[in-house]
C-alpha cells in the first residue's frame with residue numbers, strides 16, 4: 001500500500017470498503033417496476049427480501065390474534081384473491097390475514113404477506129375501499145420499495161465509510177448522518193407512496209373494483225382533525241395530503257379503462273357496517 005493510500009485508508013477500512021464494493025457488484029440488479037415501468041437499482045435479492053418478510057409476518061401473527069370477524073375475513077379473502085390474480089407476482093407465497101387490533105393500518109411485506117388490522121376496516125365503507133388499501137400495500141411489495149430502501153441504506157453506509165476514512169472528521173460524520181437520517185428513516189418516500197397509489201389503483205381496477213373508492217376512503221380522513229386522529233397510525237407510515245388525493249382522481253379515467261376490461265366486476269363489493 002502506498003503512503004498516500006495509507007494516509008486515507010486504514011487497512012481494516014480498506015478491507016471493509018473492498019468487501020462492500022465486491023458485495024454490491026455481485027448482487028446489484030436493475031429492473032422495471034411493474035405497472036409504472038420505472039427503472040430501479042437494487043443491491044438486495046428478492047429472495048432475501050422475501051425471507052425477511054416471511055420472518056416479520058410470523059412475528060406480527062404471534063403478537064396479534066387473528067380476527068374472528070367473519071365479514072372482514074371473507075372480504076379480505078375475496079379481494080385479496082382477486083388482486084393476487086392480477087398482480088403478476090407468481091413467485092410470492094401469498095397470505096392474507098385480518099389481525100384483531102384497534103390499530104388503523106395495513107401492510108404487505110415482501111413476498112406477499114398481507115395483514116390488515118380490524119381497526120382500519122372499522123373505518124371502511126365497503127370492500128372496494130379495502131381493495132384499494134390492499135392494492136396500495138401490494139404495490140409497495142411488487143415495486144420492491146423495501147429492497148430499494150435497504151439498497152439506499154447500503155450505499156449510504158458505503159458512503160459513510162468512505163467519507164470517514166478519507167477525512168477522518170467527526171464533523172463530517174455528523175453532517176452526513178443528518179442527511180442519511182432524512183433520506184432513509186422516513187417510512188416510505190413520497191414518490192414511493194405515489195407509485196404505490198398508481199399500482200394500487202390499477203390492481204383494484206383489474207381485480208374488478210370501482211376505482212373511485214380509492215379516494216372516497218382518503219377524502220373522509222384527510223385534511224380534517226377528526227379524520228387525521230382516527231387514522232393517525234396509517235397516516236404516519238403513509239402520509240396523505242390533497243395532492244395525493246388529486247392524483248388518484250386524475251388517474252381514475254386510466255384505471256376505469258382497466259376496470260371496464262375486468263372479466264368479473266364487484267363494483268363497490270359488500271357494504272361494511274362501519275363502526276367509525
Ligand SMILES: [Zn+2]
Nearest residue numbers: 188193196238
Ligand atoms: Zn404506502
